[in-house]
Amino acid sequence: MSDAGASSRTGRLQTRLHVPRWVWGVVLALVVLLWRWTEVSDLAVTPAGRTIALQALTTGLLIGGVYGLVAMGLSLIFGVLEIINFAHGAFLTLAMYLTWVLADGVGIDPYLTLLITPLLMFLVGAAVQKVVINPAMGQPLENQLLLTFALSILIENALLLAFSANPRSVRLDYANASIGPVEFPLRIGGAIIELPRIVAFVGGLAVAWALFSFLNRSRVGTAIRAAGLNRTGASLVGVNVDRIQVLTFGLGTAVAAAAGVLVLPFLTLEPTTGTQFNILSFVIVVLGGLGNIGGALVGGILIGLTQEIGGLLFPGQSKLLPVFIIFIATLFLKPEGLFGGGAE
Amino acid sequence: MRRNNLLVLDQVNAGYGGLQVLHEVSLEVEAGEVVALVGANGAGKTTTLRTIAGLLVPSAGRIELEGESVVGLGPHDLVRRGVVMVAEDRELFGALTVYENLVMGAFTRSADERGESLDQVHELFPILEERAQQKAETMSGGQQQMLAIGRALMARPRLLLMDEPSMGLAPKLVADVFATIDRIRSTGITVLLVEQNAKRTLETADRGYVIESGEIHLSGTGDELLASDDVRRAYLGL
Numbered sequence: 001m002s003d004a005g006a007s008s009r010t011g012r013l014q015t016r017l018h019v020p021r022w023v024w025g026v027v028l029a030l031v032v033l034l035w036r037w038t039e040v041s042d043l044a045v046t047p048a049g050r051t052i053a054l055q056a057l058t059t060g061l062l063i064g065g066v067y068g069l070v071a072m073g074l075s076l077i078f079g080v081l082e083i084i085n086f087a088h089g090a091f092l093t094l095a096m097y098l099t100w101v102l103a104d105g106v107g108i109d110p111y112l113t114l115l116i117t118p119l120l121m122f123l124v125g126a127a128v129q130k131v132v133i134n135p136a137m138g139q140p141l142e143n144q145l146l147l148t149f150a151l152s153i154l155i156e157n158a159l160l161l162a163f164s165a166n167p168r169s170v171r172l173d174y175a176n177a178s179i180g181p182v183e184f185p186l187r188i189g190g191a192i193i194e195l196p197r198i199v200a201f202v203g204g205l206a207v208a209w210a211l212f213s214f215l216n217r218s219r220v221g222t223a224i225r226a227a228g229l230n231r232t233g234a235s236l237v238g239v240n241v242d243r244i245q246v247l248t249f250g251l252g253t254a255v256a257a258a259a260g261v262l263v264l265p266f267l268t269l270e271p272t273t274g275t276q277f278n279i280l281s282f283v284i285v286v287l288g289g290l291g292n293i294g295g296a297l298v299g300g301i302l303i304g305l306t307q308e309i310g311g312l313l314f315p316g317q318s319k320l321l322p323v324f325i326i327f328i329a330t331l332f333l334k335p336e337g338l339f340g341g342g343a344e
Numbered sequence: 345m346r347r348n349n350l351l352v353l354d355q356v357n358a359g360y361g362g363l364q365v366l367h368e369v370s371l372e373v374e375a376g377e378v379v380a381l382v383g384a385n386g387a388g389k390t391t392t393l394r395t396i397a398g399l400l401v402p403s404a405g406r407i408e409l410e411g412e413s414v415v416g417l418g419p420h421d422l423v424r425r426g427v428v429m430v431a432e433d434r435e436l437f438g439a440l441t442v443y444e445n446l447v448m449g450a451f452t453r454s455a456d457e458r459g460e461s462l463d464q465v466h467e468l469f470p471i472l473e474e475r476a477q478q479k480a481e482t483m484s485g486g487q488q489q490m491l492a493i494g495r496a497l498m499a500r501p502r503l504l505l506m507d508e509p510s511m512g513l514a515p516k517l518v519a520d521v522f523a524t525i526d527r528i529r530s531t532g533i534t535v536l537l538v539e540q541n542a543k544r545t546l547e548t549a550d551r552g553y554v555i556e557s558g559e560i561h562l563s564g565t566g567d568e569l570l571a572s573d574d575v576r577r578a579y580l581g582l
């Protein structure tokens with residue numbers, strides 16, 4: 001006697017990008033704060049102050065797009081499987097090492113591995129869901145948390161064993177090239193914008209767009225949305241929910257992997273590199289609303305900006321401080337996420 | 345076993361975890377029939393339907409669809425084979441619009457078939473066309489029930505399993521639901537109907553089964569059951 005398992009918990013997967021007007025208000029407020037900073041801080045009188053402010057703004061925006069992408073993967077997994085995958089960041093690290101091996105060892109251009117690494121990580125994610133996560137699907141939330149946490153430790157230590165703690169990086173020969181009249185790194189008002197950061201932002205948005213289209217237009221995407229809204233309902237219209245869960249975990253992991261590939265050219269890689277992404281994407285997913293994919297993208301950009309601009313406003317503190325202040329405030333004031341729970 | 349049996353349950357045991365609810369349940373549904381399954385609260389009606397729909401796997405016994413075993417198939421497989429359930433709690437996609445819910449109902453169907461079914465469902469329930477853009481969760485209980493039936497019809501079932509479609513509806517709407525069942529029958533869809541409203545159900549059904557504590561207690565034509573003393577005493581309060 002066994003229950004075929006479709007729980008009837010009603011999910012809240014939301015797969016449309018919807019930017020509430022207040023988001024622009026927040027962005028504006030951040031910019032105003034920044035402007036004020038240039039006027040009150042010691043540096044303000046010098047042109048260097050404005051440059052630093054502009055640098056924070058661009059760096060925050062560009063990295064925020066990538067944060068958003070990572071969080072979209074995590075939110076997707078939560079929306080469909082209702083598990084919080086604490087190994088999301090570790091998968092991202094694993095993807096970065098994969099790309100590092102392909103680039104440094106095999107000699108493939110790091111950006112070309114966008115065609116390889118996410119695909120392999122999709123398979124890894126799908127396999128992990130099938131073998132490790134799925135047996136725990138009916139279990140209490142704590143068990144699932146512990147399980148994915150253990151998984152992340154396992155991955156980190158395996159990477160440590162395989163690659164040691166030595167920091168790794170990939171080199172882009174063309175990072176300082178010029179395309180037509182545009183010279184990289186870009187200089188805008190004294191701020192320096194490196195090519196890899198621009199590629200990461202644009203690439204991140206492109207992958208995000210592809211994910212939105214896939215979820216909202218394709219047949220499998222339709223099945224994913226159905227499963228993310230009502231598992232029993234989905235199975236009653238003919239969706240193979242078990243298979244969709246495997247697929248979704250793979251897809252969420254592949255999205256994190258794509259983000260890993262995109263950031264590798266401007267980060268140094270260690271077995272714990274993914275930890276910060278893990279924490280941030282957790283914060284972003286709560287901020288954007290659990291299971292709200294569009295909210296994750298917008299939330300990612302907001303957190304990127306908050307982190308960099310906050311870093312200026314609270315000098316000497318961890319950049320995570322302002323992020324956590326926002327996180328805790330959200331949990332208290334609007335635990336359903338800033339983007340208004342179910343309403344679109 | 346009669347030859348044109350669409351569905352056969354033979355000595356089926358099923359339940360939840362360690363709790364066995366169904367004890368050797370046997371029943372047959374012929375193609376084209378409306379068969380009723382009546383019984384008190386907790387008798388195992390929903391459990392029976394969930395087992396047929398593949399949401400529960402029987403621990404013993406046979407379930408055959410047109411002579412082929414379907415034990416172990418998931419609900420999605422059964423939908424593809426034409427067995428579609430209107431669940432007791434409807435299981436709609438609350439955050440989606442009425443239209444989107446209907447489209448989801450045709451998940452296993454081609455775009456052409458979907459368009460055709462959509463016209464038919466709109467004809468059966470005009471409100472679903474009027475309210476196409478309304479979110480399912482904001483519809484009234486009766487409207488949601490129509491949507492649940494409509495969504496199930498979008499899958500083009502051969503066997504429609506209906507779990508208490510009249511539950512919680514005003515008398516006028518209950519009459520509508522039974523009229524709907526008649527119309528569904530007239531399109532050639534076989535119906536296995538679970539209801540509390542035994543009198544009305546047995547009047548509508550060709551045949552019926554009475555389930556008690558997970559066991560089939562009585563069976564017969566609707567009229568026979570309506571006339572039986574047991575049924576009159578237990579379910580009709582006569």
Ligand SMILES: Nc1ncnc2c1ncn2[C@@H]1O[C@H](COP(=O)(O)OP(=O)(O)OP(=O)(O)O)[C@@H](O)[C@H]1O
Nearest residue numbers: 360363365383384385386387388389390391392540
């Ligand atoms: N998910 C479940 N887990 C454990 N026991 C369950 C579950 N669902 C139903 N049961 C038990 O199985 C028995 C039969 O329940 P079932 O829902 O099949 O009854 P029913 O005939 O549909 O009743 P009702 O008319 O109230 O809908 C009941 O004793 C019930 O408590």
Ligand SMILES: [Mg+2]
Nearest residue numbers: 389390391432
């Ligand atoms: Mg019931």
